[in-house]
Amino acid sequence: MENVVEVKNLTHYYGNKKVHENLNFNxxxxxxxxxxxxNGTGKTTTINILNGFLKPTxxxxxxxxxxxYRISPKTKARIGFLIEGHIQYSFMNIIQIEKYYSKFxxxxxxxxxxxxxxxxxxxxxxxxxxxxxxxxxxxxxxxxLAQDPDLLILDDYSMGLDAGYRRLFLDFLKExxxxxNKTIFITSxxxxxxxxxxxxxxxxxxxxxxxxxxxxxxxxxxxxxxxNSDQQELISKDKVIxxxxxxxxxxxxxxxxxxxxxxxxxxxxxxxxxNFQNIPMDLEDAFIGITGKY
Amino acid sequence: xxxxxxxxEWLKIRWFTVGAVGIEILALLYIFxxxxxxxxxxxxxxxxxxxxxxxxxxxxxxxxxxLAIGITISVAQYLPEVIDKKLKLTLHLPxxxxxxxxxxxxxxxxxxxxxxLLLVAVLIIGTSMVFPAEIVWAEFITLIPWVxxxxxxxxFTSSILIEPSWQRKTVMAIxxxxxxxxxxVDAIYGAYIGIIIPLLxxxxxxxxxxxxxxxxxxxxxx
Numbered sequence: 266m267e268n269v270v271e272v273k274n275l276t277h278y279y280g281n282k283k284v285h286e287n288l289n290f291n292x293x294x295x296x297x298x299x300x301x302x303x304n305g306t307g308k309t310t311t312i313n314i315l316n317g318f319l320k321p322t323x324x325x326x327x328x329x330x331x332x333x334y335r336i337s338p339k340t341k342a343r344i345g346f347l348i349e350g351h352i353q354y355s356f357m358n359i360i361q362i363e364k365y366y367s368k369f370x371x372x373x374x375x376x377x378x379x380x381x382x383x384x385x386x387x388x389x390x391x392x393x394x395x396x397x398x399x400x401x402x403x404x405x406x407x408x409x410l411a412q413d414p415d416l417l418i419l420d421d422y423s424m425g426l427d428a429g430y431r432r433l434f435l436d437f438l439k440e441x442x443x444x445x446n447k448t449i450f451i452t453s454x455x456x457x458x459x460x461x462x463x464x465x466x467x468x469x470x471x472x473x474x475x476x477x478x479x480x481x482x483x484x485x486x487x488x489x490x491x492x493n494s495d496q497q498e499l500i501s502k503d504k505v506i507x508x509x510x511x512x513x514x515x516x517x518x519x520x521x522x523x524x525x526x527x528x529x530x531x532x533x534x535x536x537x538x539x540n541f542q543n544i545p546m547d548l549e550d551a552f553i554g555i556t557g558k559y
Numbered sequence: 560x561x562x563x564x565x566x567x568e569w570l571k572i573r574w575f576t577v578g579a580v581g582i583e584i585l586a587l588l589y590i591f592x593x594x595x596x597x598x599x600x601x602x603x604x605x606x607x608x609x610x611x612x613x614x615x616x617x618x619x620x621x622x623x624x625x626l627a628i629g630i631t632i633s634v635a636q637y638l639p640e641v642i643d644k645k646l647k648l649t650l651h652l653p654x655x656x657x658x659x660x661x662x663x664x665x666x667x668x669x670x671x672x673x674x675x676l677l678l679v680a681v682l683i684i685g686t687s688m689v690f691p692a693e694i695v696w697a698e699f700i701t702l703i704p705w706v707x708x709x710x711x712x713x714x715f716t717s718s719i720l721i722e723p724s725w726q727r728k729t730v731m732a733i734x735x736x737x738x739x740x741x742x743x744v745d746a747i748y749g750a751y752i753g754i755i756i757p758l759l760x761x762x763x764x765x766x767x768x769x770x771x772x773x774x775x776x777x778x779x780x781x
Contacts, residue, residue, distance in 0.1 A: 313779055317777070318650075318779050319779030320778045320779065338653040338654050338655060339653065344651075346647075346648075348645075348647060348648070350643065352643045352644070352645055352648070353645075353648065354567065354639065354648065355639070356570060356571055356639055364563075364566070365566060368560055368562065368563035369563060369653055
């Protein structure tokens, strides 16, 4: 099966509030797919629909070829699910929770779980409720990896984690995902961590999908140009300029076009400018460039 | 797999179950020491006469105990599931969702049954050592609706906790209050004897009450 996840014309409303309209994307087997967007753009809604915890207003979402709202137990066993905030049963300790989950999954990999737990400085009888957010995230990750699912759905893994735990989380995930040809669907509001991690992405904003393409293509093609001009009123979003910022006479524009084409476009608009520069961007810059700061 | 699910449920409610046993023992000790004192200081015929003619219920202090235990067990079992919507973790397990929901309530019902059996058995055995069979039988029939109120309290509390909508929670709480009230009316010994069977059937049917809120939770309804 080439596509593990297929989202077709997905539309969802909360009352009169539109969250998605005709959202389409596929997640290829063995790829790491990021759903990126600011808070409130529908990332968790999408995750809930994918996991069958929300029935979409219309459209289809298939996981391993099954309707996500009616996933069979057999298919559920192939999906590892991280709830936003690394939610797990906080009344259990690390021994109890491993004992509990191990009974549900035939390929349970106990060693991976305890390898991760050995890195935590926690007592065996310490309940999850007495652990830090970072420690809880490692327990949740250890359980996911021990489950050995074919598809991991991770809803904002970065929530509440400091840089060290975020790095640890992604390092384990990367080694596991790439090493064993797992498919990973991840959302995050901390974009910089995902630089070099994702294969494909969809970027959402409050009006829907802003961009959908392989991450390397996005990083290569999407450019930031900065120049000086006093004719700020001539700048607007159009086919060439995807976004712009103006601070005094310093103008930054974001575009998928090369520098020559953007300069020509600006001149065609009648703009006089100088000191035109192509500014290198990382993934977070590019994300802010395409979605805007607000 | 269901054994593992039972293990998780037990971890949640074990100390509450132990606490409930402790409270039951205290209540029973109170009832029997009190009864002993009454029998010591009064004429036995006067005590019988109070029971038969004045509806004196020496075990009245446990009237609300099954209800309190039912509600407590439900809260202990379901509150950890609804905080942060952890029920999603349970429903994501590779099991049929309807069976999982049913199993959760059956587990709680089983624990309640053990606790209720302990309470009723000790009361009945203790009473039968002092009073004739007619009074023991009347006591047993009187206890049944109180015990059933405990199950009903458990079923309604579970449903209210799982239900995602506050409006529906409120409606269920009001309906539950009035339903439970029917089981706990101040009445004479054995007053419910004519409706015990319908009451039992109705109560058992409420074991499925939480299924609808469970499916509503699953659908992400608010």
